Amino acid sequence: MAAGMFDLIVRRVAIDGRDGSHDIAIAGERIAAIAPRLDAEAEVELDGEDRLASPAFVQPHIHLDKALVGRRLPPNSSGTLAEAISLLHESKRAATVEEIRERAGIVIRQAVIAGTTTLRSHVDVDTIGGLRPLEGVAAARADHADLCDIQIVAFPQEGIWRNPGTDELLIRAMRSGADLVGGMPHWESDHDAARRHIAFCLDLAVRHDADVDMHVDETDDGRWHTFELLIDEAERRGWGARTSAGHVCAMAAWEDGFATAVIRRAATAGVKVITNPPTNLMLQGRGDAEPRRRGIPRIKELLAAGVTVAAGQDCVEDAFYPFGTADPLQVALIVAHAAQLGTPSEIAAALRMVGEDAARVLRLPVYGLVPGARADLVVLDAAKPQEALREQAPRRWVVCRGRIVAETIREQRLHRSTSGHEASGGHCPPSPPAAAAAQA
Ligand SMILES: [Zn+2]
Structure with missing residues (x-):
């Protein structure tokens, strides 16, 4: 692997306990680096759009x-x-x-x-x-x-x-x-x-x-x-x-x-x-x-x-x-x-x-979003833990041993009775279109 080249980078995710947005780089089955902005490339890159990343x-x-x-x-x-x-x-x-x-x-x-x-x-x-x-x-x-x-x-x-x-x-x-x-x-x-x-x-x-x-x-x-x-x-x-x-x-x-x-x-x-x-x-x-x-x-x-x-x-x-x-x-x-x-x-x-x-x-060794831990993580369609729990947030991506093993795209549509309020759908957070339409 060339220097600065990873297998997977999950970009722009929120991590509980850290301020701002972070990139998570994965090499093989392990988390290799976590930083606010990683100047590196990967075979596969995901844009978290400020969703919450959590250990799996x-x-x-x-x-x-x-x-x-x-x-x-x-x-x-x-x-x-x-x-x-x-x-x-x-x-x-x-x-x-x-x-x-x-x-x-x-x-x-x-x-x-x-x-x-x-x-x-x-x-x-x-x-x-x-x-x-x-x-x-x-x-x-x-x-x-x-x-x-x-x-x-x-x-x-x-x-x-x-x-x-x-x-x-x-x-x-x-x-x-x-x-x-x-x-x-x-x-x-x-x-x-x-x-x-x-x-x-x-x-x-x-x-x-x-x-x-x-x-x-x-x-x-x-x-x-x-x-x-x-x-x-x-x-x-x-x-x-x-x-x-x-x-x-x-x-x-x-x-x-x-x-x-x-x-x-x-x-x-x-x-x-x-x-x-x-x-x-x-x-x-x-x-x-x-x-x-x-x-x-x-x-x-x-x-x-x-x-x-x-x-x-x-x-x-x-x-x-x-x-x-x-x-x-x-x-x-x-x-x-x-x-x-x-x-x-x-x-x-x-x-x-x-x-x-x-x-x-389960006595799993080195669990968590830290360099060196096994790259098992989930990106939640929520901005923070309380929202993840309240919304039972969809799991946008699930990564196991550095590989994307599952993804969920939520699509919801709300149909208003009056014209001009025709709602749209699509996957949500941090500000879900369906919710925005509901408040319209
Ligand atoms: Zn039992």
């Missing part, structure tokens, strides 16, 4: 193996987690590797178009579906290796001791392409069984030098506190910084003093939390009289204590949740409502939960 989004918790099965199942009439799990048994029994691969692929492509270049997917490992979910999602991962990276978590959705044989299957899953060990300790019969469940999973992770990401206390029942057991067992093995806990809904029902103590312990141990408010706002608190629990952990307290919190999609049109588009901006907007994050700094925190903090959960 990271999806920290999704179930690609179950995505879109909702359209084949009867509705979850009680709306509970328990009914969702039993509804799923039949589809899990019937699902083939090929069908899982197809459904997962649809959602992966949707996630990439939404600006995501790294995902962490749980896959059910149990005696119902065996390792087919793992095989299906691993095949979908290979199909889309040019678009994104996917971490796969071996997830004992049915419990380990409640579903005899799952322990052996988890061992096989870790030998067959799963990257992380999952868990579902509150699904066991009691806390003793839950502790053995956690210990088994952590020992397996240590043997495979793998991270741990468990579904923890996804229940309204405040008597469950497997989050505390997870911190115990992770610390005992020096695995705190490699351990994450998803959901942790019961934390909302804990007594305040206990919650504060456990949150402090999580911060000290380096255990991270992934909240999944789309699904949990839908599922939890179903048995409550008013006031109703909302099924999300104490997000503000976790953040204040210094615990890394990421926000995940969890479900896409399955027995648990009828919606979901694998769009991190939608998840961030839902988490902002669920946790009441409305000030500029709180909005920034909500966005970090699908970006920087999610990257921390």
